[in-house]
Amino acid sequence: MGKPMQVARHWRHFREKYALVGGKCENGHLMFPKREVCPVCGSRNVEEYQFSGRGKVVSWTIVRNPPSGLEYYRPYPLALVQLEEGPVVLAQLTDVDPEEIDFGMEVEMVTRKVREFDEDGIILYSYKFRPVLKPQKE
Amino acid sequence: MRKAVIIGAGMVPVGEHWKLSLRDIAVEALLNAMDDAGIDRVDSLYVGNMASGSFVEQENLGALIADWAGLGHIPAVKVEAACASGGAAVQEGAKAVLSGLEDVVAVVGVEKMTDAWPSDATRYLAYAADADWELFHGASFVALNALIMRLYMKEYGYTEEDLALFAVNAHANGAKNPYAMFKRSITVETVMKSPYVADPLKLFDASPVCDGSAAVIITTPEKAKELGVPKEKWVEIAGMGRSIDTINLANREDFLTLKAAKVAAERAYKMAGVEAKDIDFFEVHDAFTVMAALSLEALGVAEKGKGAMLAREGQIAIDGDYPIQTMGGLKSRGHPVGATGVYQTVEAVLQLRGEAPEGIQVPDAEVGLTQNIGGTGSNITVNVFRRV
Amino acid sequence: MGKLLRPNREVGIVGYGAYVPMYRIKAEEIGRVWGISSFPIQEKSVPGLDEDTITIGIEAARNALKRAKIDPKLIRAIWLGTESKPYAVKPSGTVIAEAIGATPDLDAADFEFACKAGTEALQAAIGFVGSGMADYAMAIGADTSQGRPGDHLEFTASAGGAAYIIGPKSSDTLAYFEASYSYVTDTPDFWRRQHEHYPRHGNRFTGEPAYFHQIINAAKTLMEELDYSPNDFDYAVFHQPNVKFPLTAAKILGIPKEKVLPGLLSGIIGNTYSGATLVGVSAVLDIAKPGDRILWVSFGSGAGSDAFSLVVQDAIEEKRDLAPKTMDYVNRKKYIDYALYAKARRKYIV
Numbered sequence: 001m002g003k004p005m006q007v008a009r010h011w012r013h014f015r016e017k018y019a020l021v022g023g024k025c026e027n028g029h030l031m032f033p034k035r036e037v038c039p040v041c042g043s044r045n046v047e048e049y050q051f052s053g054r055g056k057v058v059s060w061t062i063v064r065n066p067p068s069g070l071e072y073y074r075p076y077p078l079a080l081v082q083l084e085e086g087p088v089v090l091a092q093l094t095d096v097d098p099e100e101i102d103f104g105m106e107v108e109m110v111t112r113k114v115r116e117f118d119e120d121g122i123i124l125y126s127y128k129f130r131p132v133l134k135p136q137k138e
Numbered sequence: 139m140r141k142a143v144i145i146g147a148g149m150v151p152v153g154e155h156w157k158l159s160l161r162d163i164a165v166e167a168l169l170n171a172m173d174d175a176g177i178d179r180v181d182s183l184y185v186g187n188m189a190s191g192s193f194v195e196q197e198n199l200g201a202l203i204a205d206w207a208g209l210g211h212i213p214a215v216k217v218e219a220a221c222a223s224g225g226a227a228v229q230e231g232a233k234a235v236l237s238g239l240e241d242v243v244a245v246v247g248v249e250k251m252t253d254a255w256p257s258d259a260t261r262y263l264a265y266a267a268d269a270d271w272e273l274f275h276g277a278s279f280v281a282l283n284a285l286i287m288r289l290y291m292k293e294y295g296y297t298e299e300d301l302a303l304f305a306v307n308a309h310a311n312g313a314k315n316p317y318a319m320f321k322r323s324i325t326v327e328t329v330m331k332s333p334y335v336a337d338p339l340k341l342f343d344a345s346p347v348c349d350g351s352a353a354v355i356i357t358t359p360e361k362a363k364e365l366g367v368p369k370e371k372w373v374e375i376a377g378m379g380r381s382i383d384t385i386n387l388a389n390r391e392d393f394l395t396l397k398a399a400k401v402a403a404e405r406a407y408k409m410a411g412v413e414a415k416d417i418d419f420f421e422v423h424d425a426f427t428v429m430a431a432l433s434l435e436a437l438g439v440a441e442k443g444k445g446a447m448l449a450r451e452g453q454i455a456i457d458g459d460y461p462i463q464t465m466g467g468l469k470s471r472g473h474p475v476g477a478t479g480v481y482q483t484v485e486a487v488l489q490l491r492g493e494a495p496e497g498i499q500v501p502d503a504e505v506g507l508t509q510n511i512g513g514t515g516s517n518i519t520v521n522v523f524r525r526v
Numbered sequence: 527m528g529k530l531l532r533p534n535r536e537v538g539i540v541g542y543g544a545y546v547p548m549y550r551i552k553a554e555e556i557g558r559v560w561g562i563s564s565f566p567i568q569e570k571s572v573p574g575l576d577e578d579t580i581t582i583g584i585e586a587a588r589n590a591l592k593r594a595k596i597d598p599k600l601i602r603a604i605w606l607g608t609e610s611k612p613y614a615v616k617p618s619g620t621v622i623a624e625a626i627g628a629t630p631d632l633d634a635a636d637f638e639f640a641c642k643a644g645t646e647a648l649q650a651a652i653g654f655v656g657s658g659m660a661d662y663a664m665a666i667g668a669d670t671s672q673g674r675p676g677d678h679l680e681f682t683a684s685a686g687g688a689a690y691i692i693g694p695k696s697s698d699t700l701a702y703f704e705a706s707y708s709y710v711t712d713t714p715d716f717w718r719r720q721h722e723h724y725p726r727h728g729n730r731f732t733g734e735p736a737y738f739h740q741i742i743n744a745a746k747t748l749m750e751e752l753d754y755s756p757n758d759f760d761y762a763v764f765h766q767p768n769v770k771f772p773l774t775a776a777k778i779l780g781i782p783k784e785k786v787l788p789g790l791l792s793g794i795i796g797n798t799y800s801g802a803t804l805v806g807v808s809a810v811l812d813i814a815k816p817g818d819r820i821l822w823v824s825f826g827s828g829a830g831s832d833a834f835s836l837v838v839q840d841a842i843e844e845k846r847d848l849a850p851k852t853m854d855y856v857n858r859k860k861y862i863d864y865a866l867y868a869k870a871r872r873k874y875i876v
């Protein structure tokens with residue numbers, strides 16, 4: 001689904017995307033994704049920061065006409081999620097019905113498949129968010 | 139300081155030009171503008187275009203268009219700022235004139251989108267977002283704007299019907315513009331009945347995929363006089379402003395403020411020596427209805443959160459206090475992305491010359507504004523034009 | 527030394543974690559499409575469109591890490607047993623290792639032995655840690671198994687998995703292995719040739735000469751060599767391609783049904799193939815008491831069985847609540863119809 005496939009371009013972000021690894025500057029400002037220069041204070045001393053993956057839905061939509069390469073997955077929910085540490089992340093929601101989504105819904109990060117490049121290309125995995133898993137009674 | 143005036147304007151109708159290629163429509167618009175000015179040569183060419191490489195596998199548009207328009211060995215370059223490419227190209231052309239390096243500059247905005255498969259077009263448009271952190275996750279441009287729209291409605295208590303009014307206004311005006319893609323009026327019901335593209339954003343909240351090209355000729359008043367262009371044709375580029383914001387929507391301080399438009403407007407107002415209240419009409423970037431509302435707020439026309447109120451109160455109509463989208467805007471005239479900013483410019487020129495079609499001429503228009511958004515507000519131009 | 531497999535140093539489980547996708551299809555819904563009205567199970571799990579063996583492995587591994595409470599960098603091997611590798615060539619374990627932050631000082635490999643690939647990885651991990659080569663190794667069994675549409679395996683082929691972090695036996699291990707045993711014969715009861723979408727099977731041949739022969743021999747040998755009788759075990763978990771087979775195996779071995787049911791999930795999640803016994807044992811660990819002894823016997827077509835005797839330790843009490851329980855996943859469910867199931871399993875040509 002959707003050529004051309006680029007390998008290195010995606011590969012260099014695998015760790016950040018598999019595990020929601022962002023950045024923290026020397027002055028404690030958190031950011032996602034990690035950048036060379038802190039957008040808050042301009043510090044160039046930014047280290048990797050592992051986010052907990054917990055957050056809340058700020059806004060959401062249901063993508064019904066996706067960009068090419070993602071047609072098979074439609075419809076899928078896309079959301080702005082505010083992480084409990086502060087930064088906001090754009091990501092897909094998963095394991096959720098559109099009607100269940102609401103402002104402030106508590107979500108947690110899972111690693112899921114985002115895209116496959118045809119039958120013979122690489123598979124891209126990334127963070128997504130799902131409603132926080134709750135202990136279930138039968 | 140030198141002044142920049144537009145002495146020629148031209149365009150082709152926006153639509154699905156199955157028989158015409160990118161170069162065909164660009165050359166036609168450019169020659170129309172040159173004919174309008176009554177000139178047959180220019181010192182340089184600036185091309186506003188967003189994604190010709192993706193849409194039609196053609197880059198190097200400066201060479202392509204100048205060559206095919208028979209402009210000879212002139213400097214010609216493409217200017218890209220996503221959907222704000224057209225507005226930016228006008229600014230770059232004006233800057234060349236204002237700098238004194240070039241005297242007569244042509245600016246053409248062009249986009250040929252309909253050659254692409256629809257979902258590919260959706261992908262190419264999303265190249266204006268953050269490729270690694272937005273498009274990667276399946277974000278289309280419509281989806282990103284839908285996130286903003288949902289939040290806007292929640293924050294200020296508007297309904298989908300409220301925002302639909304922007305589309306209704308755009309179509310009411312576009313219906314009278316022979317160059318518009320959709321020359322018909324619609325109702326709120328039309329919008330509400332259209333399918334969701336990315337909830338809560340519906341098909342009729344969004345501007346169409348289309349082809350189009352528009353062009354202007356910019357020079358100084360002195361040169362215009364020398365060229366013998368009648369003064370009635372002159373429109374001054376009185377103010378220009380441009381700013382960026384975070385490329386990634388999620389990284390923005392406030393999802394409901396077009397900070398870049400605010401900054402750009404302040405600069406343009408200052409340069410032109412005007413305030414929002416002095417402006418007779420606004421061609422804002424209504425690629426999506428919510429963007430019209432946010433734009434009016436960023437331009438200082440409405441207070442924060444009150445943009446959609448202007449639509450509710452009917453103030454955005456031609457006879458309202460703040461007419462917007464006088465020729466149909468992106469919604470009805472069409473949004474050939476990289477060309478849009480130049481279409482807005484041509485439309486402002488027609489309004490200020492008093493040459494707008496019947497029924498959509500803003501009476502006694504002296505000052506007009508165009509605002510052109512690239513990305514989800516990540517690159518915005520604001521231009522102020524004044525009748526000479 | 528006998529037939530038992532025993533490492534130089536005793537090893538146990540420092541962390542375990544399971545994962546089962548939330549989607550379910552009822553057997554009767556599959557039967558509706560194919561005109562079949564008797565079913566081997568009630569319903570089975572279906573992986574979401576964005577799930578595969580790797581994503582299942584990642585969530586199971588994260589749950590295991592939560593219970594193990596160790597630095598992922600200490601894990602020196604991640605071995606994934608599966609018959610549904612997303613890539614035919616390219617390790618799946620590397621993705622999991624990267625996702626949980628275990629790279630780069632470790633080994634990673636995918637194991638294949640039909641449904642016993644998960645315990646095969648476990649055997650290797652026991653040996654790896656038991657030999658002293660490494661202190662921690664992770665074994666995962668996970669699958670998104672494919673059943674040919676209309677075939678009776680379509681009723682059971684499901685998705686899920688579990689991960690186990692193996693370490694030297696200590697007060698931190700929540701259960702330890704007394705011994706294990708592997709039994710293998712060349713018996714082609716089920717197979718999938720290269721480039722084929724669906725496996726083939728020997729129909730009733732998969733029963734007596736394959737499943738029962740390997741399971742019974744593996745279980746009996748393990749018990750005999752350990753000098754244990756069925757009474758010495760508090761729980762038994764057998765490979766569960768359906769509900770009937772493991773219960774029949776228990777009956778043959780003289781193990782009461784009550785000891786099998788807590789780890790028998792196939793009736794409500796289907797056959798998770800390489801994940802089957804690993805998920806079953808995880809459900810038992812969620813409820814077992816210190817001192818309980820678990821008989822764990824896998825089966826893989828082709829064919830063979832791995833058998834383990836596992837004794838639960840005190841640490842189970844404080845560790846089991848550190849991650850979602852297996853039944854939290856099993857009971858979290860959303861039913862889909864055959865059309866959506868077909869979409870999720872990519873049966874449509876688009």
